[in-house]
Amino acid sequence: MKAFLFLAALSLASSSSAQTSTVQTSAVPTSASRPAVARGLPALTIRHDEGTATVPMNPRRLVVLDEEALGWIYALGLSGRVVGLGSAVLGPADLTPAGKVKPERIRGSFLARGTIGAATFVGNWTAPNLETILSLKPDLIVRATWQGNGNYVNLSKIAPTVGYSEQAAGYWKKGLRDLARVFGRQEAAEKVIVQVANTDRANARALLAAGVFRTYPKAVVISPFQGGGTYLYTKTRLIDDVRALGFKDGLKANTTTLGVGDVISDEALLGLSRDTLVIVYPPGGQYNGAAAFMASAVGQKLKAQTVVYTPEPNSPWAGPLVSIRNSNEVTRLILERVR
Structure with missing residues (x-):
């Protein structure tokens, strides 16, 4: 399973x-x-x-x-x-x-x-x-x-x-x-890569100015699946964009599946400190378990330090266009959370 x-x-x-x-x-x-x-x-x-x-x-x-x-x-x-x-x-x-x-x-x-x-x-x-x-x-x-x-x-x-x-x-x-x-089209590629970096820098400054890192210096990206299993992402899937905004890792995975993350236990999530921001990044379609997670005992315990970020329909996991949207939308959600 x-x-x-x-x-x-x-x-x-x-x-x-x-x-x-x-x-x-x-x-x-x-x-x-x-x-x-x-x-x-x-x-x-x-x-x-x-x-x-x-x-x-x-x-x-x-x-x-x-x-x-x-x-x-x-x-x-x-x-x-x-x-x-x-x-x-x-x-x-x-x-x-x-x-x-x-x-x-x-x-x-x-x-x-x-x-x-x-x-x-x-x-x-x-x-x-x-x-x-x-x-x-x-x-x-x-x-x-x-x-x-x-x-x-x-x-x-x-x-x-x-x-x-x-x-x-x-x-x-x-x-x-x-x-x-x-x-x-090398020039076009480098321009979009620079655009990603500039977007991250601008959003990192906005988060810093709002005092976000005093409250949440650390963050985790988790993906809850409908029917069972919550994954902690450690590479590529949103977490790299979150790190680029200035957050430190709130959890380390002991192992990884396919190199990008692994199942995280409820006990590990319940052990998160209050200075760790939880970013719920649900999978799409029938596997989206975000609502069930937020209604669970674990989700309710972490609710005060959680934001739910939903990607566009048919969105890739990663890429320049995705990173720009991730950076802007996650920053917006976090700023709304801390206000």
Whole structure:
């Protein structure tokens, strides 16, 4: 159950119920027949978290297999090149008969930060439909990944594929910078990275001026799941943004699952000192257990030192656009708490 719940967290909310199909390895084109390679485009060798890929410069047709990678594409202003989109949370009910994401599912969500309405849905991020991806003739496939994630070999036979793990050093900055080199948009990437840092500095000053750190020098980020299990995040998922605001860690995890956090006991939470701010960062969809946690004995005990921060629908866990929103919204919630 623990592994299942954490995998659900990794995939933003829950696995999509979209019907997916795979093709046999023999049905996937060899590297010699890849569309991008066949056109003889100038290429760049990228070392990523799943290996090494030779990627055509300035590719025009992108398949993006999850919201994490989509956030980087959005940050570089390249959403118009996305011809295929995978997701952790979208399913058949979110699609038009033509296999596009319904406009009402895009509105009000992270997906609305770019132009994605023309992209064809290619299935769940962990088991995309390889036949659909093949039919889209992508020049490049981009995805977030983790140790043990499948399909890299088959995806690479369709088009150059790059994958980035949130456990790895630099995570979204490395992914963003690698893609920026591919598209010749290094200046844009550095500008957005600086924007993140400037946002954090401005918000840190606001928190300091309000005396927040005298009350709460420490903070924890927890994610309560409906039906059981509360995770303490130790890396990547909001906690890095909270540290950038100036907070120290209120708890240390003895172990981590997939490198980003682990289950925290009620006893450990009840042992938190009053100078530790508790930031509840719920998973999405049916796994959101924030309301149940706040109504529990533990949630009520910590209520006076807790803020609940809800990300946008379809939001990635991390990335430049996410970090800017995290910094601004968490700062706003904290300032409201201490006033």
